[in-house]
Amino acid sequence: MVLIILGTNTPRNIVRSALKCKTDLRGLSRRSHATSNVPSSASSVAFKKNKWIRPSDTNPCVISSVLDIEPTSSVTIPEFLRSNLHKWENAPAFECAVTGRTYTHGQVHRKSQSFAAALKQHGLGRREAVCILLPNIPEYPIVALGIWDAGLVVSPINPAYTVAEIGKQVADCGGKVMVTIAQLLPAVEKVLEGSPTLKSVVVVGEAGGHHSFFDMLNTDVSSATFLRGSDINTLRETAVLPYSSGTTGTPKGVELTHSTYTTNLMQITHPGYRLTQFFDGGSPQERLFALPPFFHIYGLQVILGSTLHQGGHTLCFPSFEPASFIKGIKQHRPTVLHLVTPLISFLCQSPEITPDDLKHTRGTVAGAAPIGKTLIERFITKFDQYMFFQEGFGMTELGVSHLIPPEMKNSRAGSCGILVTGTTSKIVDNELGRVVGPHHPGEICVRGPQAMKGYFQNEKATLDTIDSEGFIKTGDIGYYDEEGFLYIVDRLKELIKVKGLQVAPAELENVLRQHPDIADVAVIGVPHERWGEVPRAYVVPKSKRLRESSVNSFLKDKVAEHKRLVGGVEFIDVIPKAASGKILRRVLKSRFE
Numbered sequence: 001m002v003l004i005i006l007g008t009n010t011p012r013n014i015v016r017s018a019l020k021c022k023t024d025l026r027g028l029s030r031r032s033h034a035t036s037n038v039p040s041s042a043s044s045v046a047f048k049k050n051k052w053i054r055p056s057d058t059n060p061c062v063i064s065s066v067l068d069i070e071p072t073s074s075v076t077i078p079e080f081l082r083s084n085l086h087k088w089e090n091a092p093a094f095e096c097a098v099t100g101r102t103y104t105h106g107q108v109h110r111k112s113q114s115f116a117a118a119l120k121q122h123g124l125g126r127r128e129a130v131c132i133l134l135p136n137i138p139e140y141p142i143v144a145l146g147i148w149d150a151g152l153v154v155s156p157i158n159p160a161y162t163v164a165e166i167g168k169q170v171a172d173c174g175g176k177v178m179v180t181i182a183q184l185l186p187a188v189e190k191v192l193e194g195s196p197t198l199k200s201v202v203v204v205g206e207a208g209g210h211h212s213f214f215d216m217l218n219t220d221v222s223s224a225t226f227l228r229g230s231d232i233n234t235l236r237e238t239a240v241l242p243y244s245s246g247t248t249g250t251p252k253g254v255e256l257t258h259s260t261y262t263t264n265l266m267q268i269t270h271p272g273y274r275l276t277q278f279f280d281g282g283s284p285q286e287r288l289f290a291l292p293p294f295f296h297i298y299g300l301q302v303i304l305g306s307t308l309h310q311g312g313h314t315l316c317f318p319s320f321e322p323a324s325f326i327k328g329i330k331q332h333r334p335t336v337l338h339l340v341t342p343l344i345s346f347l348c349q350s351p352e353i354t355p356d357d358l359k360h361t362r363g364t365v366a367g368a369a370p371i372g373k374t375l376i377e378r379f380i381t382k383f384d385q386y387m388f389f390q391e392g393f394g395m396t397e398l399g400v401s402h403l404i405p406p407e408m409k410n411s412r413a414g415s416c417g418i419l420v421t422g423t424t425s426k427i428v429d430n431e432l433g434r435v436v437g438p439h440h441p442g443e444i445c446v447r448g449p450q451a452m453k454g455y456f457q458n459e460k461a462t463l464d465t466i467d468s469e470g471f472i473k474t475g476d477i478g479y480y481d482e483e484g485f486l487y488i489v490d491r492l493k494e495l496i497k498v499k500g501l502q503v504a505p506a507e508l509e510n511v512l513r514q515h516p517d518i519a520d521v522a523v524i525g526v527p528h529e530r531w532g533e534v535p536r537a538y539v540v541p542k543s544k545r546l547r548e549s550s551v552n553s554f555l556k557d558k559v560a561e562h563k564r565l566v567g568g569v570e571f572i573d574v575i576p577k578a579a580s581g582k583i584l585r586r587v588l589k590s591r592f593e
Helices: 077-081 105-121 140-149 163-173 182-194 258-268 297-310 322-332 341-349 373-383 459-465 505-512 548-556 585-592
Strands: 053-055 063-065 092-096 102-104 129-132 153-156 177-181 200-204 238-240 252-257 287-290 313-316 336-339 363-366 388-395 399-403 424-429 434-436 442-447 472-480 486-491 496-498 501-503 518-528 532-541 569-571
Touching: 077 140, 077 258, 077 297, 092 105, 092 140, 092 297, 102 105, 105 140, 129 140, 129 163, 140 153, 140 297, 153 163, 163 182, 177 182, 182 200, 238 258, 252 258, 258 297, 258 399, 287 297, 287 322, 287 336, 297 313, 297 336, 297 399, 322 341, 336 341, 341 363, 341 373, 373 388, 388 472, 424 472, 459 472, 496 518, 501 505, 505 518, 505 532, 505 548, 518 585, 532 585, 548 569
Parallel strands: 092 313, 129 153, 129 177, 153 238, 177 200, 238 252, 287 313, 336 363, 363 388, 496 532, 532 569
Antiparallel strands: 053 063, 063 424, 092 102, 388 399, 424 434, 424 442, 442 472, 472 486, 496 501, 518 532
């Protein structure tokens, strides 16, 4: 997950917030550190104080990056992303893989300010939410930047969602405007009918009686005023409101500020972590693919944000079509590929993509869901043992917290990497109730300036996720080796990861309980060769006439495709539960296995 480092011409207000490195990553020597007073719950091996990490003085099982960082301040996301625009203003920025429609970096920023001026004329109040229901098209960054410049909040929505799912997010965030495309307009109009907050719709394409996005781009900006970081508290001002199920439960709005978004860009662009380089007019542009969706934080920050900040050229795919994907590889010749598990599997299996097709690609960045050592090795073996494979770890609530350093040269396949700058972590054995040391698995807990402000209007969920020391409880089970490299073992949280997208069992269970012939239900994730995991339902029927086809038909119009029960439906007499009423999913998983 790779972006750029700020250049020497960076505005002064950003420089004040730039990385304050106590030591250079390359200049540190590896030194073992004999740690004393290690808690008895830790393994017998202590963390080494080395070029990557430093153990805490108070608890050597708590580790931090050797590099410090101050959160960015007094700068909005658009101001941050425009800081080096003069270097690549006329270079291509975003291109549609289907139509070839292309915007330069200068056009993206100019058009976004016209869109911002139009939104302000629309009478929207500060901090109100604008929902983006778009596939990966080159207008997406124009929309997002315009919303931020207008002092509003971006709430991205999965375009594969059903009317009910879209309506639920709009209602929760209080969305005032929806930006969409003509193909999704029928669903949006149904949402509009039942939404008390949604006032208008902006359409990228044929407007159908609604506001035309392209007409709004003609708005005069000469008298417009835009949000300035110097006028607000960027550490507290919410800028992005994506929805995540967190460690459990139904989707919740994750409040990310202007500072958390931009600080995380700073963290993952520091030398020693980044895979790509910024464009200075002399060196070639980085050529990227936008297949991970922009509504997901991976796409919105790591791909969209880095493209604008480093002056890259990104090919946007509105959906995955094998033919356009293969054509894109052969013609766009990506220098770095951003992929998720199904795409890596596709490349490994496709006879149409040969090693020669990726000869321009020096690295691959993988995220959104665990890849697995076997698939990584298969990919590297097919394409190039020297092509760098960078896997990371993060979540919507936390941004990117770990990355594999390029200097490791694929020697740590299966690891999610080391802590990024300014980040602290601990592994908690929840059964022992203690922080543990290297090679001892437990829940991964992370603290840093890239962490969310909290869940939107949900204090209980926030308190359940952020502990008293400010650590985000990720719900993932893992361990560190003695050098601080993270390995994922399992998930404590109940979430199912389908093609890198979250599926909350509780959400599906709530929908299925509305079926008149279902008495009780439990959902688990089961392995799937192409998608990683898929949902499987265990159903207690009210009548013998209930069939699997009836259950699937009931779900079809209520949830997005990736939430459907591809793992099957099994009818059982009783759902195993603890005395507290909590579903014992581990029992169901052992039943499936």
